[in-house]
Amino acid sequence: MQTIAVMTSGGDAPGMNTCLRAVVRTAIHKGVRIVGIRRAYQGMIEGDFVALDAQSVSGILNRGGTILKAGRSEEFLTKEGQRRAVEQLKKAGIEGIVCIGGDGSFRGAIALERDWDVPVVGVPGTIDNDLYGTDHTIGYATAIQTAMEAIDKIRDTAASHDYLFIVEVMGRHAGFIAEAVGFACGAEAILTPESPTDLPALHAMLDYARERGKKSCIVVVAEGDDAGNAFEIQRKLNLEPEHHVRVTVLGHIQRGGSPSAFDRILAGRLGYAAVHALLEGRRNVMAGIVADRVVFTPLEEAVSRRKESPARLLEIAAVLAT
Ligand code: F6P
Numbered sequence: 001m002q003t004i005a006v007m008t009s010g011g012d013a014p015g016m017n018t019c020l021r022a023v024v025r026t027a028i029h030k031g032v033r034i035v036g037i038r039r040a041y042q043g044m045i046e047g048d049f050v051a052l053d054a055q056s057v058s059g060i061l062n063r064g065g066t067i068l069k070a071g072r073s074e075e076f077l078t079k080e081g082q083r084r085a086v087e088q089l090k091k092a093g094i095e096g097i098v099c100i101g102g103d104g105s106f107r108g109a110i111a112l113e114r115d116w117d118v119p120v121v122g123v124p125g126t127i128d129n130d131l132y133g134t135d136h137t138i139g140y141a142t143a144i145q146t147a148m149e150a151i152d153k154i155r156d157t158a159a160s161h162d163y164l165f166i167v168e169v170m171g172r173h174a175g176f177i178a179e180a181v182g183f184a185c186g187a188e189a190i191l192t193p194e195s196p197t198d199l200p201a202l203h204a205m206l207d208y209a210r211e212r213g214k215k216s217c218i219v220v221v222a223e224g225d226d227a228g229n230a231f232e233i234q235r236k237l238n239l240e241p242e243h244h245v246r247v248t249v250l251g252h253i254q255r256g257g258s259p260s261a262f263d264r265i266l267a268g269r270l271g272y273a274a275v276h277a278l279l280e281g282r283r284n285v286m287a288g289i290v291a292d293r294v295v296f297t298p299l300e301e302a303v304s305r306r307k308e309s310p311a312r313l314l315e316i317a318a319v320l321a322t
Helices: 016-029 040-046 079-091 103-116 140-161 176-185 199-211 230-237 251-255 261-279 299-304 313-320
Strands: 003-008 033-037 049-052 096-101 120-124 164-169 189-191 217-222 245-249 285-290 293-298
Touching (some): 003 040, 003 261, 016 096, 033 040, 040 079, 079 103, 096 261, 120 261, 140 261, 164 176, 189 313, 230 245, 285 299
Parallel strands (some): 003 096
């Protein structure tokens, strides 16, 4: 391959820039021309490409967000959108792509390979950590640190005022963030989309905690929980006024900020591995790290197989928070 491209797609995640830098510098090291696709699939359709050199990625290793911009494209979901995108790739001489993103981005990559014969290597870049074939996705470690620090502050107020906080963290389809952050903050309850939420049982548990003298509680809920979002859960629980319920939605604060050391190392290793894989002829795979080794998983598996939480954090948290 003479020319490859790199894109950051889906929701931004801390470490995307770090990975971008690794991809660009590895490609240059291998003597390959590297092009950035701005605004992900929408930019691909519109031919929004930028030539990248070693200098263009200097000073971004520790910066949150993505200098290429991220995003989701409705148009790319259509055959016509894909046709236009592939036409642009051909025009620019792009022979392969490193796609840094989450499950939605990888579904686009699968279509590119299957229907249009464009080789893609994926790199897991999402705060959600919900991709099979990697222990961690880029951005997850930073996001849970950010959320944990925010909930620690909320805990101060909860304890000072005897409030019960319902704190919503991100995760439309996955509870990895809720689980890890709830555990790290000692939340009294952790609600995730993967485990059915029993609201009457939660109500009873919170009442009982109060009777036992626990005057403040934290309930961490993933935004995609089966019982609803934090406000819906507050309404459905309908707790007695003495619980002094407050709701906080942490929202996009979890997506920003300088990547942690862990995310920088992960991003650098995966970006480097992805370029090598692409140039060695691998396609339609995601580069991930399992037990500290780089492994490649077919993109179809990465998006469709269920990733289990290996540590049974919910179970342990339930014991530790009593
Ligand atoms: O996939 C990352 C993520 O932050 C999810 O946790 C969240 O549900 C979603 O993106 C929100 O995306 P946006 O606000 O960009 O539409």
